[in-house]
Amino acid sequence: MCAILQPHRSSKFGRGRERHRAVAGTRRGAVRRRDPPVDEAFLGSRRGAARSIRLRARLGARPRRAVSVGAMTSIVLFTNDLRLADNPALAAAIAAGPVVPLAVDDPREHGAWPLGSAARAWRALSLASLARSLEERGAWLAYRAGDAAEHAAAIARETDARAVHAAAAIEPDRAAWQRRLREALAREGVALVAHAPNLLHEPEALLTQAGRPHTVFTPFFRALVSRVAFAAPLPAPARIAVPAKRPASMPLPEPAGAPPALLDAFAQGEAGALAAADRFFSELVATYEDLRDVPSVEGTSRLSPHLAHGEISVRELARRAERVARESADPRAVFGAQAFLRQLAWREFAYHLLHHVPHTPSRPLKPEFERFWWERDEHVLRAWRQGLTGYPLVDAGLRELAATGWMHNRVRMVVASLLTKDLMQPWADGAVWFWERLVDADLANNTLGWQWVAGCGADAQPFFRVFNPVTQSRRFDPDGAYVRRWVPELARVPSRWIHAPWVAPPHELEAAGVRLGETYPLPLVDHAVARARAIEAFRALRSSM
DNA sequence: TGCTTCTTGTC
DNA sequence: ACAAGAAGC
Ligand SMILES: Cc1cc2nc3c(=O)[nH]c(=O)nc-3n(C[C@H](O)[C@H](O)[C@H](O)COP(=O)(O)OP(=O)(O)OC[C@H]3O[C@@H](n4cnc5c(N)ncnc54)[C@H](O)[C@@H]3O)c2cc1C
Numbered sequence: 178m179c180a181i182l183q184p185h186r187s188s189k190f191g192r193g194r195e196r197h198r199a200v201a202g203t204r205r206g207a208v209r210r211r212d213p214p215v216d217e218a219f220l221g222s223r224r225g226a227a228r229s230i231r232l233r234a235r236l237g238a239r240p241r242r243a244v245s246v247g248a249m250t251s252i253v254l255f256t257n258d259l260r261l262a263d264n265p266a267l268a269a270a271i272a273a274g275p276v277v278p279l280a281v282d283d284p285r286e287h288g289a290w291p292l293g294s295a296a297r298a299w300r301a302l303s304l305a306s307l308a309r310s311l312e313e314r315g316a317w318l319a320y321r322a323g324d325a326a327e328h329a330a331a332i333a334r335e336t337d338a339r340a341v342h343a344a345a346a347i348e349p350d351r352a353a354w355q356r357r358l359r360e361a362l363a364r365e366g367v368a369l370v371a372h373a374p375n376l377l378h379e380p381e382a383l384l385t386q387a388g389r390p391h392t393v394f395t396p397f398f399r400a401l402v403s404r405v406a407f408a409a410p411l412p413a414p415a416r417i418a419v420p421a422k423r424p425a426s427m428p429l430p431e432p433a434g435a436p437p438a439l440l441d442a443f444a445q446g447e448a449g450a451l452a453a454a455d456r457f458f459s460e461l462v463a464t465y466e467d468l469r470d471v472p473s474v475e476g477t478s479r480l481s482p483h484l485a486h487g488e489i490s491v492r493e494l495a496r497r498a499e500r501v502a503r504e505s506a507d508p509r510a511v512f513g514a515q516a517f518l519r520q521l522a523w524r525e526f527a528y529h530l531l532h533h534v535p536h537t538p539s540r541p542l543k544p545e546f547e548r549f550w551w552e553r554d555e556h557v558l559r560a561w562r563q564g565l566t567g568y569p570l571v572d573a574g575l576r577e578l579a580a581t582g583w584m585h586n587r588v589r590m591v592v593a594s595l596l597t598k599d600l601m602q603p604w605a606d607g608a609v610w611f612w613e614r615l616v617d618a619d620l621a622n623n624t625l626g627w628q629w630v631a632g633c634g635a636d637a638q639p640f641f642r643v644f645n646p647v648t649q650s651r652r653f654d655p656d657g658a659y660v661r662r663w664v665p666e667l668a669r670v671p672s673r674w675i676h677a678p679w680v681a682p683p684h685e686l687e688a689a690g691v692r693l694g695e696t697y698p699l700p701l702v703d704h705a706v707a708r709a710r711a712i713e714a715f716r717a718l719r720s721s722m
Numbered sequence: 723t724g725c726t727t728c729t730t731g732t733c
Numbered sequence: 734a735c736a737a738g739a740a741g742c
Contacts, residue, residue: 470723590723629723641742642724649724708725712742 215345215379216370217269249274250336250420252329254343255318256286256351258375258487259303260447261310263410265372266342275420277336278311278318280304281325282430285357288350290538290620293613295582296485298435299445303486305429306446316417319426325354326361333367336420344487345371347380347528348620349535375487377495378405378525380532390533392542392635397529398522410493436582439616443482443583450483457517458497465513472574472585473659478517481617482583484524495521527621530635538624539605541633549633549718551603557701561596562610564664567700569675570650571595573663580663582616587653593630594644599707601714604631632715640715643708650676666690666697 251270308318359369391397457478468476501514564575574588628634657675669689674681
């Protein structure tokens, strides 16, 4: 058993778990509760055999005090949940009375992982969209920069608010920030009320038979599907009452540093997220299984940045996917919806791991990898970042990332494999670059993805599973459309040679206007040699235990 | 949600 | 010569 299995026991979900238990009544394996807090009922709940249990569980998802609109002013602190629909914190505040929506850019929130440039630009655009939606409903967003505790306390004094509602944080730095916020506000007589985060499951409640956190995806997935009833999403509010006094707002941040093609690739904000979901379920779900590994086409939902910024509720997505899986007459749509749910489950798994093992963003889940002798070569790292490795599929992916802030999942795996295995660079260096450039940068998903490819994660692929960047290119981009789009200097190379131009006959390259080493680099490493070297290194690591 | 090499069976 | 499958990394 590896160290990952030493669960981090501090629960952020205490009350929710108890409720969960009260509803379903079957939890064994007491997990001690140290810390607060989802203060309000967690939205997920155990799927009982009896329908009544499920119904009750779903009713439990509603804010408890939603009897009538009250008179108590509250602040809603938006962090990475930039939406109005199915936003439990917002719903609870509206039920209590007038609302001050607040967003603060506070470096303390992010600790070691300050937002990267692409995510910052996305957030700026998303905040602007959120501010407009709030205005349409009669409310105004207060935007501030600096210490969130000071701003929230000042606004509370100004508007006589007694509570700050927010989604419970899972990322360790954000959770620590939220704890300090809770304490600071308590000193002012203001309660921080934490609500269910944007997840389907509750990490403290969905444990293995042995009462431990899950570390293997398939049993986790089975448990998620069979034991958790996804809560019905809350509707978006039609009107939002505001207090008499309007707190000052700074001008919203500018979307500086946005990837150049960001606006062509995505529409930021809740409306854009809903449009992407609509498109997925109406047009893409039936071909999802066939096309989701083909990077040249839009075969996946591209919802990841919307989810990363909380512009759409994962419960809403799961509900729609379940409906298609249950009701569609088209078997391809049924399979597509199931496959999509499985992807959402990977996201759940990533958050499960991050919650239970908060050091995972910087340390391998398999402890033997702490001793691994990664190489550090600034030169190859820079070539990789710039998309100049000489492997066309890899370079295409890294350039898609630079241009749009997003990269297709299949290509993420291949570029990560090349960096960590062929080039033997630390997976964390790759994760930092993704963090800087992805609009969907997500600490849980990014960490899981990198550790999975590098082989040091929970349920990761074994070390000897090394992607061949040429085979992957031939298999998933057979006509080279993806490479041509993102590596224009190879656009005229025939499909037969585009995946590995260095083996092309010279006259073919010349006809395509390619001079290897000048217009496009020769491969940084010989994959066959690099693969053998990496496997040998990992084998040595294993036998030195 | 791999890849490579080696073996066997077919023509 | 090559497809299909097994085994090992
Ligand atoms: C090295 C590496 C790094 C990654 N970094 C991130 C990251 O920072 N942020 C991020 O959101 N995803 C990350 N992923 C996961 C995955 O590549 C993206 O979620 C996916 O490509 C998003 O595209 P989509 O929305 O069209 O996905 P779809 O196929 O439409 O899937 C729907 C949703 O499921 C979730 N999902 C899908 N695949 C995964 C997965 N493998 N792991 C976790 N969740 C998943 C995402 O939220 C996604 O939006 C990473 C993967 C790898 C291999």
